[in-house]
Amino acid sequence: MDSSRILDISDVTLRFGGVTALEEVSFSVKSKELFAIIGPNGAGKTSIFNCINGVYKPQNGSILFDGEELIGERPVTVARKGVGRTFQNLGLFMNLNLIDNLLLGRHLQMKTGFFSGALWWGRAKNEEIKNRQKIETIIDLLELQPYRYQPVGLLPYGIQKRVELGRALSMEPRILLLDEPVAGMNLEETEDMARYILEINNELGVSILLVEHDMAMVMDIADCVMALDFGQKIATGSPKEVQSDQRVIAAYLGEAS
Amino acid sequence: MANPSKELKVRYQQDLMIWRTPLLRAGLLTLLFLYILSPVIWESFVVTKFLDDIGLTMTTLNYAGVFAVGAIGLNLLTGYTGQVSLGHSVFVGAGAYFAAYAGSTWDLPFIVWLPGSLLVGFLIGFIVGPLALRLRGNYLVVVTLGLVFLGDHIFRNWKSVTGGSTGVSVTGASLKIGPIDFRNFEVFGHEFEKSQSFFWLIWGFVALVALLVKNIVRTRPGRALQAVRDRDIAAEIIGVDLLHYKTMAFAISSSIAALAGALFGVLQSFISPIDFGLLVAIQYIAIIILGGMGTIHGSIIGALVLGSLPRLVENISRDYDLPGVSGDQGGIGGILSISSLNHIIYGILIAAFLLLEPRGIAGIWMRIKTYFKTWPFSY
Numbered sequence: 001m002d003s004s005r006i007l008d009i010s011d012v013t014l015r016f017g018g019v020t021a022l023e024e025v026s027f028s029v030k031s032k033e034l035f036a037i038i039g040p041n042g043a044g045k046t047s048i049f050n051c052i053n054g055v056y057k058p059q060n061g062s063i064l065f066d067g068e069e070l071i072g073e074r075p076v077t078v079a080r081k082g083v084g085r086t087f088q089n090l091g092l093f094m095n096l097n098l099i100d101n102l103l104l105g106r107h108l109q110m111k112t113g114f115f116s117g118a119l120w121w122g123r124a125k126n127e128e129i130k131n132r133q134k135i136e137t138i139i140d141l142l143e144l145q146p147y148r149y150q151p152v153g154l155l156p157y158g159i160q161k162r163v164e165l166g167r168a169l170s171m172e173p174r175i176l177l178l179d180e181p182v183a184g185m186n187l188e189e190t191e192d193m194a195r196y197i198l199e200i201n202n203e204l205g206v207s208i209l210l211v212e213h214d215m216a217m218v219m220d221i222a223d224c225v226m227a228l229d230f231g232q233k234i235a236t237g238s239p240k241e242v243q244s245d246q247r248v249i250a251a252y253l254g255e256a257s
Numbered sequence: 258m259a260n261p262s263k264e265l266k267v268r269y270q271q272d273l274m275i276w277r278t279p280l281l282r283a284g285l286l287t288l289l290f291l292y293i294l295s296p297v298i299w300e301s302f303v304v305t306k307f308l309d310d311i312g313l314t315m316t317t318l319n320y321a322g323v324f325a326v327g328a329i330g331l332n333l334l335t336g337y338t339g340q341v342s343l344g345h346s347v348f349v350g351a352g353a354y355f356a357a358y359a360g361s362t363w364d365l366p367f368i369v370w371l372p373g374s375l376l377v378g379f380l381i382g383f384i385v386g387p388l389a390l391r392l393r394g395n396y397l398v399v400v401t402l403g404l405v406f407l408g409d410h411i412f413r414n415w416k417s418v419t420g421g422s423t424g425v426s427v428t429g430a431s432l433k434i435g436p437i438d439f440r441n442f443e444v445f446g447h448e449f450e451k452s453q454s455f456f457w458l459i460w461g462f463v464a465l466v467a468l469l470v471k472n473i474v475r476t477r478p479g480r481a482l483q484a485v486r487d488r489d490i491a492a493e494i495i496g497v498d499l500l501h502y503k504t505m506a507f508a509i510s511s512s513i514a515a516l517a518g519a520l521f522g523v524l525q526s527f528i529s530p531i532d533f534g535l536l537v538a539i540q541y542i543a544i545i546i547l548g549g550m551g552t553i554h555g556s557i558i559g560a561l562v563l564g565s566l567p568r569l570v571e572n573i574s575r576d577y578d579l580p581g582v583s584g585d586q587g588g589i590g591g592i593l594s595i596s597s598l599n600h601i602i603y604g605i606l607i608a609a610f611l612l613l614e615p616r617g618i619a620g621i622w623m624r625i626k627t628y629f630k631t632w633p634f635s636y
């Protein structure tokens with residue numbers, strides 16, 4: 001097996017009753033690559049993420065992460081292996097503030113249990129301070145300094161998206177799954193987000209699997225693109241190749257009409 | 258310049274303090290004084306004497322303290338973890354009956370039967386907890402409601418332990434810790450009454466439980482509970498094990514409930530199934546709604562308000578002739594008895610808070626604080 005592949009997905013088929021959400025989808029993400037998935041609404045993009053995360057169990061196929069099978073594992077186990085994720089419709093803990101959300105991203109890096117937590121002095125307190133220092137670097141990286149103490153539910157949508165990216169990043173993941181990170185954002189916010197994603201990819205060396213509708217952004221930042229339509233792979237290649245692929249154009253025109 | 262990393266560390270430490278501002282620290286000191294002095298001065302100092310006269314006696318405060326302990330436990334489960342449970346009174350009952358049996362029949366010392374109560378509560382919660390993994394929202398409410406009836410059935414029929422419908426005495430349970438006996442509390446030869454020594458005992462536990470639970474909710478396990486409440490799928494994907502945290506929330510909450518039950522037992526001296534029925538379960542829910550979901554101090558404030566309200570209503574309607582309210586509990590000579598007046602006030606309070614201030618008294622307090630922080634700016 002090619003060891004530079006961090007994620008290797010082959011022949012994944014996922015059905016809900018009569019609906020086939022994914023049909024024999026195969027692709028692989030190389031280590032440190034920024035791999036984008038595009039496709040019209042309902043193409044099955046989010047379903048791929050849910051299969052990787054262990055939220056859905058595909059009927060067929062295999063999902064190898066670093067050579068280890070993920071299908072059949074619980075979401076918690078997948079997280080432990082180093083898979084971070086953001087959600088299409090925000091998966092933040094809205095009543096908690098930025099710090100707590102980011103510290104929750106470090107849940108698996110931390111150890112305090114109910115007993116040592118209740119006693120506070122000693123281990124729990126040290127761990128709080130140590131991890132607070134870690135998340136401060138993420139707050140700086142994503143320029144979230146002004147938002148530390150409000151419940152994140154009260155923050156503007158664009159900032160919430162960034163907080164969620166920060167939470168996924170504080171997991172110290174080896175791969176990040178980003179589900180439409182710039183959906184609903186204006187141009188400036190989109191550019192900021194693209195910059196953060198590139199920084200995470202280039203400087204921190206985190207592999208990224210990106211689902212996005214914003215073509216301009218995908219074409220700008222992705223190393224490799226896969227197009228899905230009705231659960232089937234219709235094209236893979238460099239952004240340029242995929243953009244000019246006839247089936248891709250047809251799929252998007254079909255959606256527009 | 259000083260070592261910057263050290264400065265950062267100091268800053269984070271300040272962030273982590275519970276009593277962060279001088280005002281809060283002054284408040285803490287006041288509370289400490291009140292805790293130590295109240296039993297001594299309650300019936301002599303003019304302000305507290307007045308409170309005592311209108312029904313806010315030491316005994317009333319002691320019952321409120323018991324409710325505060327139980328409410329902190331329920332708030333951990335419902336306010337922080339988002340699992341609404343109508344079964345809290347059963348866990349309270351389990352602790353109370355255990356205290357009665359282990360304290361009297363087995364004659365175990367205080368420092369054994371009290372942790373025993375906690376353990377019994379923990380185990381029952383640990384068994385019930387996993388239900389919450391399969392049942393959400395209203396389904397969980399209905400199942401925990403079933404628990405109340407199951408508990409009632411057991412309390413009424415396991416006569417050798419519970420004394421059946423008549424109930425059982427808890428006066429045999431020892432309250433001795435080393436040289437201190439809370440039943441015959443003595444300092445420098447001065448002997449205190451039961452209501453006084455129980456105040457120190459019970460409110461000591463309120464403080465202890467509040468501190469421990471506050472520590473839980475501000476560290477990793479407590480954050481995980483709140484993550485489960487806010488967004489359980491996202492919680493799982495960052496590595497929060499739902500089964501573990503829901504089970505532990507139930508177990509710890511019910512263990513605290515059992516502690517409240519044990520204290521309730523020794524305070525009331527005699528317990529029977531009506532002390533642990535649906536009405537009591539609803540009372541606990543009312544306390545955390547009124548005080549503030551997801552806050553520790555709210556649980557205590559809610560318990561103080563709802564714990565003393567019935568006594569106040571009772572006293573006021575006895576001393577003043579309220580139209581339509583009969584002067585005694587029987588309801589003779591009026592449309593309403595005092596206890597039904599109490600229930601009505603309860604109902605109105607819960608409804609009003611749910612509609613107008615779902616974050617409870619703690620929420621009102623928060624708003625006042627924000628107002629003064631940003632004063633004179635109102636935006």
Ligand SMILES: Nc1ncnc2c1ncn2[C@@H]1O[C@H](COP(=O)(O)OP(=O)(O)OP(=O)(O)O)[C@@H](O)[C@H]1O
Nearest residue numbers: 016019021039040041042043044045046047048088
């Ligand atoms: N839990 C589910 N139960 C039933 N059908 C589902 C479920 N999840 C997804 N589907 C179906 O699978 C298909 C793919 O959905 P998916 O959410 O993966 O699409 P998507 O490409 O992410 O679309 P969008 O761009 O709108 O987010 C859709 O037809 C959807 O209705």
Ligand SMILES: [Mg+2]
Nearest residue numbers: 045046047088
């Ligand atoms: Mg989607």
